[in-house]
Amino acid sequence: MTSKRAPRFGLARVMSKRGLCSRTQAAALITEGRVLLDGRRIEDPEHPTDLENAKIRIEGQAETSAEKRYIALNKPRGLVTTTKDEQGRDTVYSCFEGADLPWLAPVGRLDKASEGLLLFSNDPTWAAKITAPDTGPSKTYHVQVDCIPDIDMIVKLMQGVELDGEFLSASSVIVLREGSKNAWLEIVLDEGRNRQIRRLLAAFDIAVLRLIRIAIGELSLGELAKGEWRALTPAEVKSLA
Structure with a gap:
């Protein structure tokens, strides 16, 4: 009887799945x-790689795998949600400068003019559950508009x-x-x-004059200062996905 083989994917995809980088x-x-794979230098991003057991090392980095991290940021207005902006604009990653964090991806987006609760993680499975359009947790926003909507609106x-x-x-929709x-x-x-809100x-x-996301599911922005971040508790991580 043959043993079941571990799934194999391209090396770049395995590195992303393990949360090493995008x-x-x-x-x-x-x-x-x-990048060294099982001690051998590989230069093909599609090189077949054992998802579970391969030893991967990036030269200049001590660790071969990243601990799963879950971060909440109070995004300031004026920052773009991207790793690197082609136009040279400041990105949300400026809020993490000097922090000893592994590579983290934004979980969803807030546009440049929007602010508030933005999540980051190197756990793509968890992130996918949160960003699923039809099944992800609800999102709550405080929005300043240029009129006073009546009940019909x-x-x-x-x-x-x-x-x-x-x-x-x-x-x-509630008038605050x-x-x-x-x-x-x-x-x-x-x-x-x-x-969605701006288009609607x-x-x-x-x-829209201001748009602030104040909660994702049961997780609220709370007293987190603008531009500051914190790690989610295990209970908060579980509650979102």
Whole structure:
């Protein structure tokens, strides 16, 4: 009887799955000749690799595998959610400068003008559960808009609209407070679509002045200061996925 073989994937993909770095970063490191697989230098990102048992070392790094990490950041406005921006804009990774962290990927996105709770992890399976459009946890936002929506408008936002082949809606909309010309809304989404709130409001000629994500599922932003981050507790990690 033959034993079951461990799954094999391209080396770059295995490095990404283990949380060593992104797949793109792994491919670059491999082609530069900086990756040793079971003691042998490999320069082909697609080299078949044992997902579970292969010993991988990146020259200049002591560890061959990364401990799973789960981080919450209070993203400031004006930072882009990317590892490296082609236009030279500041990225969310500037908030981690000087921290002794392994490579972490953003779990979902907040656009440059948005702020608030943003998660990072090197656990792609966990991240995929959170970002799944139809089954991931709900997201709660505080949104300042350039008008004072009446009850009819709130109903329309919850009923939704077809836009660019997608149906966009909010599961809950509550007016938090009103000014003379604008208002703050609490909007809850139970699905994840690209720039969903901005696109939904724009469909009704409502402009967003500020957008802050204050919670993902049961995890709230709390008292985390702008630009600061913290590790999630095991209970928080479990509650999200």
